[in-house]
Structures are given as structure tokens and as C-alpha cells.
Amino acid sequence: MPTYTCSDCNMSLESINCSCGTELVHKTITNDNGDTVQVAECPNSHGKIKSPTCCGIDMNPE
Ligand SMILES: [Zn+2]
Numbered sequence: 863m864p865t866y867t868c869s870d871c872n873m874s875l876e877s878i879n880c881s882c883g884t885e886l887v888h889k890t891i892t893n894d895n896g897d898t899v900q901v902a903e904c905p906n907s908h909g910k911i912k913s914p915t916c917c918g919i920d921m922n923p924e
């Protein structure tokens with residue numbers, strides 16, 4: 863399971879669960895501007911959220 867860690871202050875976050883109880887899966891997507899965005903997505907197609915941020919930067923899944 864991924865644990866999100868802030869590379870700046872080292873705060874970590876346990877993995878995030880969907881309302882259906884399934885752990886969200888980390889994905890990197892590319893938006894229309896060509897920017898890559900880190901998201902956490904429910905494998906059961908319930909949608910996705912942006913990865914958590916800390917200190918103004920995306921937290922990295924490990
Ligand atoms: Zn931080």
C-alpha cells in the first residue's frame with residue numbers, strides 16, 4: 863500500500879480509502895496542458911482525487 867510522504871518536512875500519510883472501502887491507487891495522468899498530475903484513483907471507477915499536498919508540494923507515494 864502506498865504511504866504518502868512529504869519530501870520537505872517528512873510528514874507521512876497512510877493510504878487513502880474510497881467511500882466503498884477500497885484503497886485508492888496512485889496514478890500519474892497528463893492533463894490538457896501537457897502537465898503531469900499525481901492523482902489517487904479508486905480501482906472500482908468511483909473517481910479520483912488529486913494527491914495530497916504538504917508544504918505546497920505533492921506528497922510522494924512510497
Ligand atoms: Zn511537508
Ligand SMILES: [Zn+2]
Pocket residue numbers: 880881882883884904905906907908
Ligand atoms: Zn470506490
